Amino acid sequence: MVSSLPHPTTSAGREGLAALLARPEKAVVALDFDGTLAEIVADPEQARAHRGAVPALAALAPQVASIAVITGRPAGVAVRYGGFAGVPGLEHLVVLGHYGAERWDAVTGTVRAAAPHPGVASVRAELPGFLDGVGAWPGIWIEEKGRAVAVHTRRASDPQGAFEALKGPLADLAAHHGLVLEPGRLVLELRPPGMDKGVALTDYVRETGAGSVLYAGDDLGDIPAYAAVEKLRSDGVPGLLVCSAAEAQAVPDLAARADLTVPGPAAVVGLLAGLAEATGPAET
Known part of the structure; x- marks a missing residue:
């Protein structure tokens, strides 16, 4: 483990991180958007990904099976606010918008959607x-x-x-x-019922055949995704749960279940950059 990576506080989290580092090409890294990749702001229409998010994601994405941004926002809005479109290195990125009802794939640049409720x-x-x-x-x-x-x-x-x-x-x-x-x-x-981040994450992990999963979130809406990772762990898929928690904004129910808590989007970006460094080609 490189020195720039924080240490999970639980044995399950350490196992999840170790599995990701051992076989990054089999790992799915899944992330909430607001509060995780972007700071929480008074007007949601003004939210934008942290300035370091896209470079960190572009460095990490080629090393892993996939990066999935899972959000309640429409997929196209998250792509626009994240600045994800047309970025070299992000071909392994998908955005699951509306909790999975919409999907944007970086490799095609198109959105697919189910019929509205x-x-x-x-x-x-x-x-x-x-x-x-x-x-x-x-x-x-x-x-x-x-x-x-x-x-x-x-x-x-x-x-x-x-x-x-x-x-x-x-x-x-x-x-x-x-x-x-x-x-x-x-x-x-x-x-609509049946739309949550846990369903979206579970379906995507099964689709990719991932051997490990990391999920990072910050709010009550991320608890179903936490539960999904906990279920995957019980089924033999190692996982790491990360809580993005600025000191004044921590959600106790989420932080209590996390393997690793970091202080907000800037620290999430730091974690992604550390993972990119740890899984990238060795320097000669």
């Missing part, structure tokens, strides 16, 4: 009046995500209070339209 259109039309009816606080706003709709409370005068007050009513609204409510960091997302 009709409940999303119904919720989209009903949500503004619904929020007015439950007494929505100033600062609450709706993010259109194509195959899902999200309600943000970050700009409210009491962000956490608004978040807690809206969880129940929005869960009822989601269920009425055949959707589910997924809480995140001061965001409540209404989306």
Whole structure:
């Protein structure tokens, strides 16, 4: 292990990292976008990948079976905000957008997508009046995500209070339209059932026949992916769970299950660069 790599705190995490380093060509490196490759910002439309992310990914991608960015964003948006298109070295990159309902492959530059759930259109039309009816606080706003709709409370005068007050009513609204409510960091997302990062990650690992997997995330929406890696480990596929946690933004439920916690996207980029160094051709 090169000195630039941090050390996992669990035996399962050390086994996962060792497997990745021993046979990188059989490894899948999977990453959330917001909070992991990009800093969390007040306006999600202003989020961009850390400036070191693309160089680190381009250095690592040729060494591994695949790099997968798994996000709730539309795949095309994540590609644009990440700056992933047309980058030499990123041919082994895929973006699984909308929790796997959309897929962008760097090698073709195209997006493939499943048919949208009709409940999303119904919720989209009903949500503004619904929020007015439950007494929505100033600062609450709706993010259109194509195959899902999200309600943000970050700009409210009491962000956490608004978040807690809206969880129940929005869960009822989601269920009425055949959707589910997924809480995140001061965001409540209404989306179709069966769409989560765990399903997307498991399907992709099986597709690639990976011999090991690393997953890095930062929020409650990443817990299904953590559970997927834990299940894969029980099935004999070593895995490493990384939590991207800026000190003021750590999600305790995620950090408690991580094998390795790093302080935010800059440190995730450092980890990726360290893996690229460790798995790249030996210098002569």
